[in-house]
Amino acid sequence: MRILNVTETYAPFLEFGGPPVKVRALSEGLARRGHTVGVLTADWGFEKRLQSETPKIAAERSPFGWRNNENGVQAIYLPTWFRYRALSWNPAVKRYCRARLQNFDVVHIFGLYDLLGPAVAGACCVRKIPYVLEPIGMFVPIVRNFLLKSFYHFAWGRRLFEGASAVIATSDQEAKELAAGGVPSGKIVLRRNGVEIPVSWPEPGAFRQAHGISQDAKLILFLGRLSAKKSPDLLLQAFAELPADLEGKPLQLVFAGPDEGGMRAQLEEMAAQLGLRTRIQFVGPIFDGNKWAAYRDADVFVLPSQNENFGNTAAEAVAAGTPVIVTEQCGIAPLLANEAGLVTRHDSAALSEALAQMLGTGQTRAKLEAGCAKVTSRLGWEEPVREMETLYARLASQPT
Template sequence: MHVVQTIASIAERDGGPARTIRDLCEALARAGARVTLVARHDPARDGALLRPDPALVTTLLVPGRLPDFTAAIRPLGADIVHDNGLWSLANIAAGTAARRLGLPLLLTPHGMLEPWALAWHRRRKQLAWALYQRRLLAQAELLVATAAPEAAAIAALLPGKPVALVPNGVACPPLPDRSDRAAAPGRTLLSLSRLHPKKNLPGLVAAWARLAPQFPDWTLQISGPDEGNHRTALGDQIARLGLGDRVRLTGPVAEADKPALFAAADLFVLPSFSENFGITVTEALAAGVPVVATTGTPWASLATEACGWRAGTDPDSLATALATAMRLSPAERAAMGSRGHALVQRDFGWAPIAARLLDSYGRVMQGAPEPDPMHA
């Protein structure tokens, strides 16, 4: 089977989806598929790219605001097109290519059909929905959700549309030795994500203002690329609350630097209003770091697996959950991190995820129905 994955960008600065698609392409190739990744490319903007291993995956970069994916895909002899993300001209390019070449189209929204996401820039999305997005969703023979809440949101918006539930994966090395954290002179609460209103970072900073006087040995570190100049507003809030010496805004983090970043963290927090998955949660757990995540994320298993905590998105709820986690001893947090590492190994390895997705591809190509993800 020759699978073509398409995406608007594989720039490192674009975060989770770009990393996920790189790793997914490699996993599909290791599972026996022939895989080509076709991505829009803007050399003036993109910077470092997250390219799959060229020994496993062919990567084609197509320039232009409305890239010509049809010309890129036509000579490949592809069997299926799997597009990623919404609300982009690259989606039009992928849908057009699939239609012109007579190929089945799958689409992974990556959370872009969830209620919070639909409300953000609502008018722009209503226009895009009328112009092209509704047609492309209708064209797709299958939508892929990464967690049950996202599958439910898709079903509510598009009743009757087939949906497959396939989580994102993560590389999970052996559990690192975190005994050095007990002797460290200070503690670090890490947040790693795009600096974007969806991530609720002002809510996290407001929670931190309540906690900082109680936990003088802890520092909040917020890392990630700025989007829409959100960093300026965040920096102003930090200064206004007098937290300049208790919060570090460190900017983007290169992929190669992530292991050291997680190794230096005692606790991870994802305070988002909405996440279809939250790949940084799995990355933190794989590194043995316990996690606090909000009810806007699909991570109920943090509590059930005793590897983290769930909180509301409001500052009071975040502060309460974080205080509970920060009062534990380093040994207690390490034990939670160990359980989180086991959870990732069990449920989020790339090999079974690739096999699950290849099964869905086969069903689409054979015209077979997809099992109901809510009752499978």
């Protein structure tokens, strides 16, 4: 089959979090299975990345923007004329659709609240090409710009969902949200996310050594965007309710990830007010080997989100052998509960209690750490890739 994945962000722009990692994993997985896979995405500074990336990216100019072929996937980075946060305006999308869209059997659109998806969806409807829509947890507005998001649904979102041949939910929680929002149940397809395990692992202790963290410290890790939706402030409050040390070992909290909306400054001010500034580190965005080193060196990983359609970072932590704590609002929670992690309410007292249980004298952490390998065996990308392959084949074979 000939498959086009449409996404606002794609590798090498991994600072945008889970979406570019997910789209890359699905795209390369389908390419390995013999399909022709293309990615249409926005250019967030590709030329600068060409100069700074190691190893170097072998890319070339195309009539539509930069073109990069990697691991069997051809990605086109449309020039960005305007950007606001993770939203871009890429006028070349119309020209691309006129010239190239008919070359694909099926299109998969990832994400909402951008302009690429509606433009490609409209072109698919005109050409009678089936498309799949994956909201990636954006369907229910949780924080920020409620009026703008309501306008988006009025102007584009409604037609985007109506024209889709299938809508992907990555957890039971997201499927229920979609159905409650009016998406016909017959359109909703449940397909979990997966996790990419590195070929080789960093040496134990590498992350701690790089950031001056004692090997004896009990390390609590938050890794992800520092955004209101992910509630790093809730974790900080829960941390403040714990003693300075447990079993004679100091507690250390690390926030790793890009700042969003000034959240880092809020956290730093909050930490200072609570008298915790010396026990907290902000290390900024980390990727690839540095990311896996952080997971591996942590005693516990925490994802305290208000709402999370899946929770890729929690899956990655488990793959690294580190038990996790997630809130009930995380779609991945049922896959981890009492096997590789603890599930708690979105409440600082409940989260603090879970941290104390995980890091205390009992056997909780040892039991959950032992369960990580079993859970990881169920979280690979092979199954999701096969499920997408089956769905695409069904849609492509239907009469138009």
